[in-house]
Amino acid sequence: MANPLDQVPFGFAGAEFAENPEPRCPCILLLDTSGSMKGEPIAQLNKGLVTFKDELSADALAQKRVEVALITFGPVQVHSDFQTADLFQPPHLETTGDTPMGAAILQALAILDQRKQAYKSNGISYYRPWIFLVTDGAPTDAWKEAAKKVHAGEEAKALSFFAVGVEGANFETLAEIAVRKPLQLKELRFRDLFIWLSNSLSAVSRSNVDEQVPLQNPTTPEGWAAV
Amino acid sequence: MSLTALFDHQGRRVSLGMELGRGGEAAVYCVEGQPELVAKIYHQPTGPEKTEKLSQMVKLQSERLLALSAWPIGTLFMAGNRSVAGFLMKNVSRFKDIHLLYNPKSRTREFPPKANWRFLLHTASNVARAFAAIHDHGHVIGDVNQSNVRVSPETAIVNLLDCDSFQISANGKVYPCEVGVPLYTPPELQDTEFREVVRTPNHDNFGLAVLIFHLLFMGRHPFAGKFLGRGEMPIEKAIAEQRFAFARDAQRTQMLPPPACITLAHLPQEIGDLFTSAFDSPGAANGRPDGKQWIAELDALAGRLMVCSKNKAHLFFNGLSSCPWCSIESSGVLLFVDYTIVDTATGFSIEVVWARILAIPSPGEGNVPSMLSYISRVQPSSRAKVAALKRRYKVAALIVAGVAALAFVVTSPDGFAYMYYFGMVIFALHKLLDSDAPAKFGQAARDAEYRLRNLEFRWQHEASGADFTAELDRLRTLTEEYRKLPERRKQKVRELERALYETQLRHYLAQFDIAAAEIPHIKDGRKAMLSAYGIDDAADVTRSALEAVPGFGQFLIIQLITWRQSLEATFKFNPGRGVDPADLQRVDRDLAKRRAEIEALLSKGPSELNDLRRRIIAARGRLQVQLEKALMDVAQAQADESAGV
Structure with missing residues (x-):
């Protein structure tokens, strides 16, 4: 059996886990920054991200447990890899390119796999990961494989995939990708969406690793979403 | 519910101030004119059972209980309503959640520099004292977790919160604890409905051992480690299957301790034995170490500490030949700040x-990483090569076909009549050799x-x-x-x-x-x-x-x-x-x-x-x-x- 006090190279990737061994609650934000988001939508999205950070900061335990990664498309770019909520800095996103949603989902699944490996090799327990997709369009690339993997992941309880469509989104395709019914964002209420997301993640991060947490319903008349 | 008119159990009016915090079932408020008190008010009026439980708890209050917990001091009622709306308890806002102490990242930010390993040992011993005292009174904490135990950053004095969820014994009746957090729940209660079991101090002693483990092992959980088998091994499952990650017999548990962490070998044999009997043996039957056993061994260890010669912030068991914290921190981890x-x-x-x-x-x-080292290694992909090849064939084929057609048209007497067909052939060639x-x-x-x-x-x-x-x-x-x-x-x-x-x-x-x-x-x-x-x-x-x-x-x-x-x-x-x-x-x-x-x-x-x-x-x-x-x-x-x- 390897001695845990064997020399470890400096700056080894596990330092963050030794300093904070709390169980992790990983969440990937998969955000559409295609050209059609230009103007008010992207401005509201950016404001929403700032709110997200503020809300998470209010919960000392969630700050240590919730880990946020941010991927934008297109082109697909890992804006920030997984980091605990206290380190997450809301970026200022700009609109570019088309909507390679399929590739973005595959990228999300890939960094999620990497992260799970890091958790395992560092003896860190984790909650069912969340992937949170926000889009205002339809995929401009092949998405069938991504949809297959999302379904397999939900089936195996290895992830929870939420799709939120801004006005103009192709809800038929979203419904084919996600197992859960896609939600439609009312107006551009990104702020309310991110408050809900933060509250939900806080609740999950206080639950049991295996438990299903009843989430606040966002589709009430005063909620941010419609189905 | 409206909070305008609240009265204590003696009918005196109580005015609430600012909201201090809010949870799933209640919110906590300042009490006007009484800064040493706070009021916990339920979102929903309580049922008769809870009303009776809280009234009993108020009667049971004692100086000793009040010194170590936010025990209910007085029940609160709304005008014209007999069911309890909430209760008064002491203000513990100067205390901090224990997870802020045992987690190195939080500790270095939230606690003063004196929060070294001696302070952590001291806190562990105080947690054991609080548990032992509750058990002495015949009650059980039940819902042990990382947010129900608070620590004074100055004195390491421990206070227990959420006392209204405790399992209380009064006048021969047991008022149950209906909640629990699996990370602190013993194997025999994993996956059971909490409201259906009568809790025992032995159940609490599992949670106590987990909290002490957190404090001594830099926030690690005793059942979180590297699983050697296949598939996932969440903490709850590891607890249920008794896979103590720091067990002396890793062969059986198939678990290894996580990297950059001390092990039982860095503690006195006696403490290692206590952890082993709390986590690694059938503790349900044999009885896990209780608060008093922990107090004795933790205090003994406090008398056997050594200060590291290289870093004053490092304290460790003097039976070791070198400082375990130096060894871990040399890998870039920050555990103690002086x-x-x-x-x-x-x-x-x-x-x-x-x-x-x-x-x-x-x-x-x-x-x-440099671009140069990659360029030399790369060959065009087969798709690109095929595309290039096809394109060259296409150009050649089109030229040959074009020249042949032109020759035919010019030399043949009715050549021009065939031009349409030639066009078709050339188009087909173009299609055939189509490429990226x-x-x-x-x-x-x-x-x-x-x-x-x-x-x-x-x-x-x-x-x-x-x-x-x-x-x-x-x-x-x-x-x-x-x-x-x-x-x-x-x-x-x-x-x-x-x-x-x-x-x-x-x-x-x-x-x-x-x-x-x-x-x-x-x-x-x-x-x-x-x-x-x-x-x-x-x-x-x-x-x-x-x-x-x-x-x-x-x-x-x-x-x-x-x-x-x-x-x-x-x-x-x-x-x-x-x-x-x-x-x-x-x-x-x-x-x-x-x-x-x-x-x-x-x-x-x-x-x-x-x-x-x-x-x-x-x-x-x-x-x-x-x-x-x-x-x-x-x-x-x-x-x-x-x-x-």
């Missing part, structure tokens, strides 16, 4: 702080380059040593400024002395108000005009100031200057009076303010610099892989593109 010297306002030592700053090694420039267009490979290359540029920008931004150097420079500038503060004071005093004559003169002249003075041709109207322009006394009278006042020509200006000169003639410079104490005071006040500012900035310097350094190193680890892949992609895409040309 701030004692820099945090006290009076004891600030610039040399010590600067030495600490310099002690943090630079992350260096970092090796950005060069533009597509060009686009792929541009996309790959775009991704690479993005990553390179992020590397510059997050992973190069530039931020570290800039931060170090900023701290160096501050340190130099701090060192020069005494020099700056001397310089200021010299300036004051040089200006002494001027100052004395100014102060002398300032005694002569224009309003009260007899100056030829300057009557009340003109005086008011002067005052409006800020010229109130003889010291204010200068040519440049007067020239700015409307209506004041040379004649009037000369009148005023003459007045001032007549006063100057009566001024006697007194070198013995020295610098005005008020001026000196102002200099000292300014410098003291700046001194405090710099001390605050520099005190945070070492930890901020260390954070930055670790962020940079972590970013490198993350970006390295992505960059290598992006470089590979670009090299490939460019090779494909040039193959196609």
